[in-house]
Amino acid sequence: MFSDGVLAIAITLLILEIQVPSSAKNGLWHALGELWPSYAAYAVSFLTIGIMWVNHHAIFERVVRADRGLLFWNLALLGAIAFLPFPTAVLARYIRSPDNASAASMFYGLTMITIGLCFAGLLSHLARHRESLVPTSTRESMRRALQRTSFGPITYAVATLVGAFAPYAALALYGVVAVFFAFNRSRD
């Protein structure tokens, strides 16, 4: 309930990071067009948090008992996701600055890696405490879930490295990973 709320709020706060153009010297269409990195970053982060919500929800539907470790991992995960509006705004602000685009892209990627590690940590905690889960959760299904989840930080690490050289390509990659997790999930 609380987790759902945090994710719903984090996803909606993303829009607050897009600033209304304070002047429109070359016309408002031009000024609004100049903001395209903000729209792209908004779309990628919205999609990412949305998919994360679906996956988070799917995990916690199987949890019947919350212990101390789970609480910590969940708070760490929520804290990392709720942090995302900040690197999103940094990325939107600096992706067109030749000197700073790679730093902005990598900062965004590091946040994504952190989120991915928290997901993996949470799942591996649950895999070690299967008594917290519904009885139908087999060792095998947990192993597969963990395997799939570990794909996250790895791909994000690749995207972060790509971002060091090609920030735009990295932004596209972040979007692709979100779409992958959406498709992959539903195969189960």
Added chain:
Amino acid sequence: MFSDGVLAIAITLLILEIQVPSSAKNGLWHALGELWPSYAAYAVSFLTIGIMWVNHHAIFERVVRADRGLLFWNLALLGAIAFLPFPTAVLARYIRSPDNASAASMFYGLTMITIGLCFAGLLSHLARHRESLVPTSTRESMRRALQRTSFGPITYAVATLVGAFAPYAALALYGVVAVFFAFNRSRD
């Protein structure tokens, strides 16, 4: 649950786009009066999101199974609605600027068209996957819902064109469409 949260937050964030006047040279009443486009845009967007929430809720009450396509359409719809505070603020800021009022009004209208298309896409996905719906949803009722929904993007397209020439009239039209959807819905 998550969708309800996103819509509740988007509707409430609208107020953050109205800035406290930083000075009040001609008196505070005058400065507050100058903000009337912000109040009007707030009212229209609040009404619009409110009605959309009712309609979104009515759709999902009939959904018994969420597949991958539905998830995507719903995320796209929520992303478009959660984007609305931004064009609302742009409209409030520029509607009195002779050079930029039509751009601001059309930008708002384009967002509305996008939202309307997402609604139509979601409904037409459900019409093609009636197994996701409660058994009482007949082909006929889905067709009617789709017909009514397709009214949205069409009217918004008209309002957007009107906005190119008469931004104030367009703002009034956006409000009228919201009221239409409120009345029309309840006839069923």
Added chain:
Amino acid sequence: MFSDGVLAIAITLLILEIQVPSSAKNGLWHALGELWPSYAAYAVSFLTIGIMWVNHHAIFERVVRADRGLLFWNLALLGAIAFLPFPTAVLARYIRSPDNASAASMFYGLTMITIGLCFAGLLSHLARHRESLVPTSTRESMRRALQRTSFGPITYAVATLVGAFAPYAALALYGVVAVFFAFNRSRD
């Protein structure tokens, strides 16, 4: 559910209207002390929305069927309450400005009157459509609820008039009305 969300968000957004002092020439304690009108306005508005939430919840616990009119009154009511962070910030910003304090206080009061009228409108709609309510709602209990609610706009009108001459006294009065509604409610 949606209503609860809107009120929870509106009450929490109040804090965003308090700005971190950008400089602290006479020391940070002094700068933080200078913000006392913000703290007072925060406390009064928080208390007011909190009590309104309790009353709103108590009303809707008795509603079994939502018709078109109820939907409209509820949206109008939520829209007016979600607007409150703005006059709260205006009041905090201008209550110490000799020229503008009365305008700021009256603007706040006008919002409160509007909220009170929406509450009265919603209740009087329900009194005319008792078929929307749980069977235990007698004509007599609705009459009493309406009577008590009509106390709101009247007191707020008095406080608004007081605000024209004594803004600080009006702010205190707004707080007192909230406390009155909290105590009065629970007598039932």
Added chain:
Amino acid sequence: MFSDGVLAIAITLLILEIQVPSSAKNGLWHALGELWPSYAAYAVSFLTIGIMWVNHHAIFERVVRADRGLLFWNLALLGAIAFLPFPTAVLARYIRSPDNASAASMFYGLTMITIGLCFAGLLSHLARHRESLVPTSTRESMRRALQRTSFGPITYAVATLVGAFAPYAALALYGVVAVFFAFNRSRD
């Protein structure tokens, strides 16, 4: 429900207090690194509100009847927690200012003491009205809960005093207290 919403929103709003660097003269990495007090304050406040949510939830799971006093204490508690993003931002902004760091740290600590006192007030109200609680709540269990809770304001008072001389140490202490409450809770 409403309380959960307020806490979920307060915790997520924390990120809005971190501003995107407006320039990056020495490179964006440097500018992002300079913001470390914001990250630290974010982490400590996020952890604190998260643990408070768990404890608040655990208390209200045992409440079967809400009276007037409980309502007031709960609103006061929520109001104090929802206030936390402000001192968090003040702390992040001023902790590196030699003249103002101790004031910023103590202001943060005073808010924490207030929150702790509200928790203690709420619990002691419940201890005096055990008829509001589920029957399994013994006088002994309430006494222990109260004892543990009173640990909060005392430790926060110590941390506040430490903050007068060593603001960084105080920030670390605030984090430690949150961790203590997380561990301690789960022993029951």
